[in-house]
Amino acid sequence: MLKDEARKYIDSELQYGDKKDMYHYNCSEIILNACNDYYKLGLDSKALKMIVPFGGGLNSEKNCGILTGGVSAIGIMFAEDKPSLNTKMKEVTIEWVKTFENEFGSADCKIIKETKRDEVKGCEPLIIKGSEILEEVLSEQYKK
Template sequence: MKLQNLIEQGYQTRNDLNCAEAILKGANDAYDLGLNEQTIRLAAGFGGGMGVEKACGVVTGMAMVLSSMYAKERGHTSPEMKEKIKRAIEKFESQYQSTDCRCLKAKHRDEKTGCHGLILAGGKILDEIVEAE
């Protein structure tokens, strides 16, 4: 299953997840990553731009997903992981002109759906990168 499909079906709202959790937990389900709940909880503090509207949780969530899929032993020994994360962030930033939560929320968040559109965009980007294998 594609991550995009899960998000389109209301995955974030149904599971009461922040942006980073939605990306990591959704990818775990969509791509069968085998992450346990304790590992997924690591994403909790990244929602809302780490709680201070800095780096977008969708972006940090994408980095967590790609790290779990492509990191070898350590980040500095994983050039494929670094390239995929770079590609994901560049694609997201080219679509939204920012990776900063505060800027993104001001333009793309609404009270009813929150940051659903941003989360969906992150899901699509991850699907494209994973499917390019």
Template sequence: MDEIDLMIADLANENKNCTQIMYKLMQEITQKEDNEELTKVLYSLGGGVHSGKMCGIVTGGAIAINLLAKDDSPEEHQKFKEIIKEFVEWFENTYGSVECKILDPEEKREVCPVMLKESFLKILSLLEENNIDLYE
């Protein structure tokens, strides 16, 4: 197990869902200030918005990516919109869907941690490809 695996396991043991875990991974890696209120709000997106729809890894990934936006300018919005779009397309191509309900509930305990790690590593790769500094 590496550092990301341990972080995912620790967060899962704290009953964080996939959306929260993706946000918390980025927050931890970038050493951004923790926002417990946001973490609490992100619970609402877990389990495909508690309806099996858009996977929490996808929504959490979009939030994690956008956490690094420097400002609220149209240029910054466009740049991050493209990175998020690329991540969502990668996720769908890799896993066959962006919907949480495609996963068997019994398989989630084993599959989701792997998907979380692969998705987070993909996000880090996309950020690097787009010259986004994690520590600015």
């Protein structure tokens, strides 16, 4: 399951003890790395660096990194070579955003953190839930 891959990234920093902040994956990184592993997207470590600035709501508490990490994975999975209208990619993205907003009440990192973030575990439960709903959206889209 996608959430199991996400959990590996969440837990990975624990092995570094008091230096764990140096090995931390943000919410966007976790989602895209987990998708890369689970769906075998073939992204190398350099390509995965593109998602780093998306964490923490673009580092400014704007669009949630869980959401943007999922959108990035959708782009890799469904965007077509040109020429293309990218109809399927647009449909999947719209479904992901709608489902995400229904679950978390907003797409805005600041609002989600204020209303849904766990005082002890931070965004960890949100990342796990986000990975679950992303997997649901993606599995529905693969059926179509």
